[in-house]
Amino acid sequence: MVDPQQTESIKSLVEGIDKGTLVLPEFQRDFVWEIGKTYDLFDSLVRDIFIGSIIYGKPSFEITVREIDKRPRKGNGSRAKLKISFFSKEEIEKKSQINNFRLVLDGQQRVTSIYRALKGIDEIWMIIKNDEELNELVQQKEFKDRSLEEMIFEFNGNEDENRLSIKLSDAYAIAKEGLFEDEIKQNYFNNLSFIAGMDDNEIKETFRRYIILSKKLNDLFASEKLLSYYLLNMSTDKFALFFERSNSRGIQLNFIDILAAKLYKGFNLREKIEEFENNNKGSEFTLNREIIVRAIAYIVSDGKEVDKTYILSQLNYQHFNDYWDEVCRMYVSTLDFLYKGNYILSQSWMPYENMLIPLMMFLRELHGKDYSQMTEKQLEFIKYWYWASIFSQRYSSGSNEVIVQDSTILRAIAQNRKINDRTYFTRLKNQVQSFEDILSFSKKGSAIYKGILNLMNFAAEGFVDWNNTSKLSANSKLEDHHIFPVEYIKTRSTFKDDEQSLSLIDCIANRTLIPKLTNIRIGKRAPSEYLRDLKAINPMLDSSLTNHFIPLDILDGLYDDFYIEFLETRAKSIFSLVQSNIISKEKYIIDEFYQAPAIKGSGNIKIFCVYYNKRVDATFDIETQKVFYAGGNYSVSSAADQVKADLTGKKNTSTNGWRFWRYVDDIGQERYLDDFRKKADT
Secondary structure, eight states, rough: OOOOOOOOOOOHHHHHHHTTTTEEEESSSSOOOOHHHHHHHHHHHHOOOOOEEEEEESSSOOOOEOOOSOOSSSSSTTTOOOOOEEOOHHHHHHHHHOOOOOEEOOOOOHHHHHHHHHHTTSEEEEEEEGGOOOOOOOOTTEEEEEEGHHHEEEESOOOTTTTEEEHHHHHHHHHHHTTOOHHHHHHHHGGGGGGGOOOOHHHHHHHHHHHHHHHHHHHHHHHHHHEEEEEEEHHHHHHHHHHHOOOOOOOOHHHHHHHHHHHHHTTOHHHHHHHHHHHHHTOOOOOHHHHHHHHHHHHHHHHHHHHHHHHHOOHHHHHHHHHHHHHHHHHHHHHHHHHTTTOSSSSGOOOOOOHHHHHHHHHHSSSSGGGGGOOOOHHHHHHHHHHHHHHHTTTTTHHHHHHHHHHHHHHHHTTTBBBTTTHHTTTOOOOOOSSHHTTTTTTTTHHHHHHHHHHHHHHHSBBBTTTTOOOOOOOOOOOEEEEHHHHHHHHOOOTTTTTHHHHHTTOOEEEEEOOOOOOOOOOOOOOOHHHHHHHHOOTTHHHHHHTTTTTTTGGGTTTTTHHHHHHHHHHHHHHHHHHHHHHGHHHHHHHHOOOOOOOOSSSSSEEEEETTTTEEEEEETTTTEEEEETEEEEEHHHHHHHHHHHHOOOOOOOOGGGGGGGEEEETEEETTTTHHHHHHHH
């Protein structure tokens, strides 16, 4: 039944999908991975971390299949019907023998994520570290000799303007189309914001690195040993048994478990977690161990680190003895603030728990360490930051850099200081730009799906129950209830053959958060029918529906045969909340909280770099644009080259000094010296 484990390349996998020889059984679940999982997948591939085996099947019977999901995540075409094909037993046998025809039985999410990234359906950027961010041994190597694992900073959905980045689909297209260097430069490289303001020598060196990086990625894509798979030749009986028995449960060792073992000598982490849970038994607070640990790391590192490597290598039991109780108090206070302010109904429905860390650091800077002490202006910023972060999907990548940056920003706001990084606000770009976008969210794992439910709760000043209009609490057992029942849409003659209605059954505009409706039979009934029964129990149902932004015409049956019209009406109401809480607030927030860096036209500032794990200090003359280092005056880039030569003995290097040297701005953020060049150029 099962061939021994084999391997294949990403390239061959993508080509198989393009040729139609690699498909899905029609009954497979939809592609559901959030974009952050794709980032993690490619990070694992680069680091040669086993991602699990893919299981293919070669059936010996007729079957209906569908294509891999190539639709955009939202907008035009996001709800298009996937192509379905039926193959007879004879056709299957012929395709299997001649074209290596295969079905993806297990690993669909991984296969689809890889394909979407390389074909540019999902925009996935590989971002590499600047030289000064590399460890000492890697810095000694020539760029061409460094591995992708040694250079990787992160995968993200956007280019990093401060680091060399390459889109995976661009690298794949460059190799597939056999482009010449001038074509690569014109079509891809020249579009990078990273190269803005570079001189000719810098551009030449950066382009050389871009070409090398592209080749390294394509070597990765072509590696025959990258993906492992099993090939199953299956009868109908074995095919059925496989799917019945393939769901297994594994035990994952979390890095917190490793940390607990490390700290045990002077701090019993498991005991402390149990103590927290006992102290908060019966409350709405659930301890997220990683949030507490990362918050301690941020404090200990003086606002620099929250990543696992730092935590496991640098934190010790004394740090936990010093900060555990304080951080737990901030954690509870922050959740209490979010609950009472109606930002969340429960932790399980919070879009990003990592957002608790910046809020905790904001609280730590407030007078009396109490949210009641913040000003109205500070509250306005917190509201905007909170909703804009969710609807920009800012935390989808799980980036430690995002946690650190937002924690530093919120600390500055707590200290009544301005933000002088204008690009910060562009990172909060809202992903919902129209009511039609609302209709594209139907996956309950999506941050925006959860965000919409929470935003309605916030705007309503707390959702109420439908059974009795009492205000829902964090302890309520909430379900994302279908307003138009699933079976009603599937069986109603008006909708059962309507592709658009069927595709929007799980749309967020057809959902709301309430406890399970008891004593009400819903089944295949029209909304007006089951709501009529509910109104007999709760005469105040009208106000409950209004509280959930549901048009009251639904009670009179006016929408029973007009499902799409209902969705659009409610989506418009939801979008108005996005407009009032995010879109319309953007200009005000920037006007109130942004202040251009106080860059004088003359004078000196202290600058520094960290290279080979050594800090080097220097002075920058703003007027002459020269760096005073080790007794000599240099251009910005020449000074960087000299530092490298002094520390490594390497000469004739080419360095973008504007992104090598740093300074500390007014709110304590480390910024590239490039700010001064940009200021001079404007």
